[in-house]
Amino acid sequence: MKWLELLTVAGxxxxxxxxxxxxxxxxxxxxxxAGDAEQPSPGLxxxxxxxxxxxxxxxxxxxxYLIIPYFSR
Amino acid sequence: xxxxxIALALFFDFTNGFHDTANAMATPIATGAIKPKTAVTxxxxxxxxxxxxxxxxxxxxxxxxxxxxxxxxxxxxEIIFAGLMGAILWNMITWLKGLPSSSSHALFGGLIGAAIAxxxxxxxxxxxxxxxxxxxxxFAPLIAGAVAYVCTRLAYALTSRHDPETGSxxxxxxxxxxxxxxxxxxxxxLAHGTNDAQKxxxxxxxxxxxxxxxxxxxxxxxxxxxxxxxxxxxxxxxxGWRIIRTMGSGLTEVKxxxxxxxxxxxxxxxxxxxxxxxxLSTTQVASGSVIGSGMGRRGTTVRWSMxxxxxxxxxxxxxxxxxxxxxxxxxxxxxVVGVLIAAVAGTAAVLFxxxxxxxxxxxxxxxxxVEEAGQAVRFAKKKAMARARTEAKAKxxxxxxxxxxxxxxxxxxxxxxxxxxxxxxxxxxDAEAEAITTKDAQR
Numbered sequence: 001m002k003w004l005e006l007l008t009v010a011g012x013x014x015x016x017x018x019x020x021x022x023x024x025x026x027x028x029x030x031x032x033x034a035g036d037a038e039q040p041s042p043g044l045x046x047x048x049x050x051x052x053x054x055x056x057x058x059x060x061x062x063x064x065y066l067i068i069p070y071f072s073r
Numbered sequence: 074x075x076x077x078x079i080a081l082a083l084f085f086d087f088t089n090g091f092h093d094t095a096n097a098m099a100t101p102i103a104t105g106a107i108k109p110k111t112a113v114t115x116x117x118x119x120x121x122x123x124x125x126x127x128x129x130x131x132x133x134x135x136x137x138x139x140x141x142x143x144x145x146x147x148x149x150x151e152i153i154f155a156g157l158m159g160a161i162l163w164n165m166i167t168w169l170k171g172l173p174s175s176s177s178h179a180l181f182g183g184l185i186g187a188a189i190a191x192x193x194x195x196x197x198x199x200x201x202x203x204x205x206x207x208x209x210x211x212f213a214p215l216i217a218g219a220v221a222y223v224c225t226r227l228a229y230a231l232t233s234r235h236d237p238e239t240g241s242x243x244x245x246x247x248x249x250x251x252x253x254x255x256x257x258x259x260x261x262x263l264a265h266g267t268n269d270a271q272k273x274x275x276x277x278x279x280x281x282x283x284x285x286x287x288x289x290x291x292x293x294x295x296x297x298x299x300x301x302x303x304x305x306x307x308x309x310x311x312x313g314w315r316i317i318r319t320m321g322s323g324l325t326e327v328k329x330x331x332x333x334x335x336x337x338x339x340x341x342x343x344x345x346x347x348x349x350x351x352x353l354s355t356t357q358v359a360s361g362s363v364i365g366s367g368m369g370r371r372g373t374t375v376r377w378s379m380x381x382x383x384x385x386x387x388x389x390x391x392x393x394x395x396x397x398x399x400x401x402x403x404x405x406x407x408x409v410v411g412v413l414i415a416a417v418a419g420t421a422a423v424l425f426x427x428x429x430x431x432x433x434x435x436x437x438x439x440x441x442x443v444e445e446a447g448q449a450v451r452f453a454k455k456k457a458m459a460r461a462r463t464e465a466k467a468k469x470x471x472x473x474x475x476x477x478x479x480x481x482x483x484x485x486x487x488x489x490x491x492x493x494x495x496x497x498x499x500x501x502x503d504a505e506a507e508a509i510t511t512k513d514a515q516r
Binding site: 005006010012013018020022024026064066067 | 123126223231253263334338340341346348
């Protein structure tokens with residue numbers, strides 16, 4: 001049986017999904033904070049949020065890289 | 074025979090497409106991230122593109138479950154024909170019931186049944202069967218569910234906002250997750266296109282090689298790729314709205330952050346499994362994710378009765394498709410007349426199920442009711458009740474007709490899976506207003 005492969009798949013799934021979800025959630029939260037009324041530095045928060053979304057975008061691009069066989073081999 | 078198998082294979086591709094739209098698009102539709110029509114169009118385009126992206130064909134159609142090659146058996150077009158018949162009928166039945174079930178498992182089931190009936194029990198590689206179908210079927214929903222649970226918890230923990238002084242809840246502003254959903258679900262749709270259209274291309278190429286019209290070892294011809302890509306795209310666009318309803322609102326109520334977590338888990342699981350060598354079924358991963366995310370969000374419930382129905386559907390996928398495949402294989406063995414009978418019976422069964430489904434249409438307009446927060450609750454309730462009533466009436470009519478219809482053609486092979494089915498499952502919308510409808514019936 002391929003128990004090791006099963007574990008690898010489970011681990012990779014968990015790591016990838018958690019990374020993306022945490023980054024995106026941070027982005028959503030930072031956007032929300034930046035939109036608050038009395039906020040000292042909305043610009044900084046907003047740019048941080050965009051950085052988070054950008055990293056998520058990279059994750060999506062990596063997904064595309066995996067899906068399209070032209071790049072993978 | 075070759076033309077017949079190709080036609081059947083393309084139709085299987087079509088059912089595969091509309092069966093699996095739900096995997097990618099059910100949650101964004103349910104949260105209102107994308108409009109239903111737009112969602113299926115997007116999924117169809119991505120499937121079309123995905124099918125063209127990769128031309129690497131699955132080396133063996135059955136993935137080694139049937140012993141192929143020199144010391145094993147030769148897969149003949151007849152067996153593929155029978156296997157496809159089983160897979161298509163099972164896909165239609167599960168669609169009618171709104172159950173998400175794996176199309177590839179249905180195909181495996183049909184082929185296994187056909188091989189057992191056509192060649193013998195020793196043609197099946199039990200260990201590969203266990204490893205490729207049964208174990209993944211257990212672990213796919215578990216892995217995806219657990220990951221989705223963790224992700225949903227994280228997403229809500231990270232975005233929950235409380236006023237630091239008073240501790241009261243601030244506006245949560247989680248709408249941003251809707252945008253994210255579009256991207257993750259698109260990834261799932263694209264991955265599906267690259268994987269699933271391949272199977273049909275592999276089948277058609279195999280048949281062409283077996284018939285001697287194509288040199289062995291060559292890839293699929295362009296018209297095969299184009300036809301398969303189109304078939305799966307049209308299928309996706311047609312949209313299995315019944316299954317979308319189940320995945321989007323039947324299992325649990327989906328909110329944007331939760332839907333994003335579920336879709337991300339699905340996408341990660343599919344990509345990880347297809348690149349690290351432990352193939353998991355897209356459908357089972359997606360269902361597991363939705364269930365897991367439902368458990369992760371506070372204040373929501375998972376409808377376990379629906380989960381049970383889906384699990385039961387998965388359990389029956391292999392044997393049911395196998396039985397149809399076996400019966401078809403036996404019929405085909407008798408000669409040309411048998412092939413004709415099988416083809417006619419199969420077409421009749423598919424048509425019957427299609428017209429049966431028209432009795433209570435589930436389309437893009439009513440698959441999932443998207444309710445924005447703050448909408449008048451009474452209005453929505455009234456609408457649901459009215460819909461449930463008309464549906465119940467239509468169902469009662471359809472059942473009466475179906476009984477009358479089913480009796481004269483009972484002995485045909487194609488009807489067997491229909492006969493084993495329990496009475497029609499209730500759609501979740503019905504369940505809420507069941508008390509009311511039963512009262513109506515008594516009156």
